[in-house]
Amino acid sequence: MTAAFLVSATQAWLLIGSLIGIVFVAVGIDRIDEDARGAYAFRPLLLLGCALIWPLVLWRWWILESGRDKWPNRHKPHRAAHFTVAIVFAISIPAIIIAGLTVKQVWPESFVPQKLSNHEIEHRDADPV
Amino acid sequence: MSVKYIPVQWNPNKWKYNAVMLASIFAYLWIFLEWVPGQLDHEGRINGAIHNARAFGSCAFFMLTVILCIGPLARLDQRFLPLLYNRRHFGVMTSAVALTHAFYIMGWYYAFSPSNQYEALLFSNTSYGQLVGFPFEVFGIFALLCLLILAATSHDFWLKFLTPRIWKGIHYLVYAAYISVIAHLSFGILQDQQDNVFPALFIASGLGVSALHIMAAIKERAFDKGAIDTDSSKWVRVCEVTDMEDGFAKVTKLGNKERVAVYLMEGKLSAISNACAHQNGPLGEGKIIDCLVTCPWHGFQYDVRDGRSPAPFTEMVPTYKLKLKGGTVYVDPDANPPGTYVEPIEVPTKKETS
Numbered sequence: 001m002t003a004a005f006l007v008s009a010t011q012a013w014l015l016i017g018s019l020i021g022i023v024f025v026a027v028g029i030d031r032i033d034e035d036a037r038g039a040y041a042f043r044p045l046l047l048l049g050c051a052l053i054w055p056l057v058l059w060r061w062w063i064l065e066s067g068r069d070k071w072p073n074r075h076k077p078h079r080a081a082h083f084t085v086a087i088v089f090a091i092s093i094p095a096i097i098i099a100g101l102t103v104k105q106v107w108p109e110s111f112v113p114q115k116l117s118n119h120e121i122e123h124r125d126a127d128p129v
Numbered sequence: 130m131s132v133k134y135i136p137v138q139w140n141p142n143k144w145k146y147n148a149v150m151l152a153s154i155f156a157y158l159w160i161f162l163e164w165v166p167g168q169l170d171h172e173g174r175i176n177g178a179i180h181n182a183r184a185f186g187s188c189a190f191f192m193l194t195v196i197l198c199i200g201p202l203a204r205l206d207q208r209f210l211p212l213l214y215n216r217r218h219f220g221v222m223t224s225a226v227a228l229t230h231a232f233y234i235m236g237w238y239y240a241f242s243p244s245n246q247y248e249a250l251l252f253s254n255t256s257y258g259q260l261v262g263f264p265f266e267v268f269g270i271f272a273l274l275c276l277l278i279l280a281a282t283s284h285d286f287w288l289k290f291l292t293p294r295i296w297k298g299i300h301y302l303v304y305a306a307y308i309s310v311i312a313h314l315s316f317g318i319l320q321d322q323q324d325n326v327f328p329a330l331f332i333a334s335g336l337g338v339s340a341l342h343i344m345a346a347i348k349e350r351a352f353d354k355g356a357i358d359t360d361s362s363k364w365v366r367v368c369e370v371t372d373m374e375d376g377f378a379k380v381t382k383l384g385n386k387e388r389v390a391v392y393l394m395e396g397k398l399s400a401i402s403n404a405c406a407h408q409n410g411p412l413g414e415g416k417i418i419d420c421l422v423t424c425p426w427h428g429f430q431y432d433v434r435d436g437r438s439p440a441p442f443t444e445m446v447p448t449y450k451l452k453l454k455g456g457t458v459y460v461d462p463d464a465n466p467p468g469t470y471v472e473p474i475e476v477p478t479k480k481e482t483s
Contacts, residue, residue: 003251033289035443039133042284049281053299060291071467074292075402075447077409078301079353080386086346089304090339093311097335100315103260 021050182233201345275306380413397473
């Protein structure tokens with residue numbers, strides 16, 4: 001049930017994003033980026049990105065269309081966050097590997113499998129073709 | 130650079146970079162598929178589909194490992210900067226290799242389910258409450274999704290459209306993708322692996338990436354920890370003019386966490402933002418040739434007097450006002466709008482100062 005919902009939601013997300021992408025690539029891009037005017041060969045490359053992050057595409061499209069883009073925001077790298085991200089990233093890697101090694105089940109070489117019950121596995125023949 | 134967008138801006142360096150990258154991928158896959166089948170067998174031989182899936186999956190892991198080593202290596206030693214130049218093509222190819230891995234997995238493990246195979250992928254193991262037998266597939270799905278977003282937004286259009294700041298924020302997903310891949314392998318193949326070669330390479334790769342990021346972060350931290358020295362009018366002290374070398378910059382930080390690159394060029398001082406308009410690369414690490422500084426990351430150029438790229442390109446970065454007090458260089462922390470011309474300040478010669 002949950003799996004079916006997730007698959008359907010993903011399909012719906014990509015369908016909506018693809019439709020928005022087609023409109024953006026065909027019409028919107030010329031309105032907000034002068035470097036795109038007269039350039040068509042690169043546009044199909046944008047469709048997958050539009051399908052995946054379409055809410056962000058709509059938001060940025062609106063910001064640029066409405067003249068709300070602020071130039072200082074283009075020159076502010078994520079420098080403050082970088083140290084924290086790097087340290088959390090660096091610590092997470094060995095922590096996850098150790099967790100994986102901890103739960104790894106290794107049988108002793110001398111281990112001999114034992115039959116625990118006499119229950120017979122029911123074999124079903126493949127359907128005759 | 131700017132002007133009109135084209136699908137890929139090829140140049141000889143990119144051809145060489147991609148040729149080496151593709152040759153390495155083919156060599157890895159060939160070795161994996163032809164030389165190591167015996168090591169992968171369990172009680173019985175693994176079949177071709179599983180073998181292919183493991184070849185492409187492990188190849189994607191090592192490619193992502195290399196990608197994540199390039200950034201910190203370039204920050205620690207500038208000789209690694211050429212590897213950074215075409216890293217986006219490397220990333221797109223990694224996504225393609227990871228996607229091929231996923232196709233092989235779907236085409237074998239889930240191809241014979243009576244249910245929809247994508248639904249089968251999600252419901253075949255739901256032991257989320259325990260580490261032993263944890264459904265490691267979910268980590269692979271998340272990592273692949275991250276890689277696809279990174280690849281799909283790799284064209285320069287996205288940088289300009291989203292702004293470098295938002296684009297970089299999205300591309301931080303590469304860290305989430307790598308952590309997810311580490312979990313995918315730790316709770317997946319590592320639980321099953323019977324020889325020691327892959328686990329050793331896997332652990333060494335992960336720890337190597339981890340160590341490089343810590344070293345690079347500490348180096349950056351040392352710069353950011355330095356105190357900001359201001360005068361009575363809040364202008365920020367940069368350095369003594371005698372410490373500067375013609376054609377190069379001194380980078381200093383401002384109170385708002387911005388960095389400014391102050392250049393000495395033919396006896397005159399100019400200052401621009403240290404963040405390139407393309408990907409916020411460190412302009413202060415570039416050298417000036419004919420009034421133009423070249424970003425060490427991707428080769429974008431700017432006139433240090435007005436922060437503009439030479440025609441026909443249209444990129445611009447903010448400029449800053451400077452002043453000389455005695456032999457000390459100070460910068461106004463308030464940036465001028467990108468492309469604003471600022472008259473360079475002449476540095477008195479030793480004869481004039483004496």
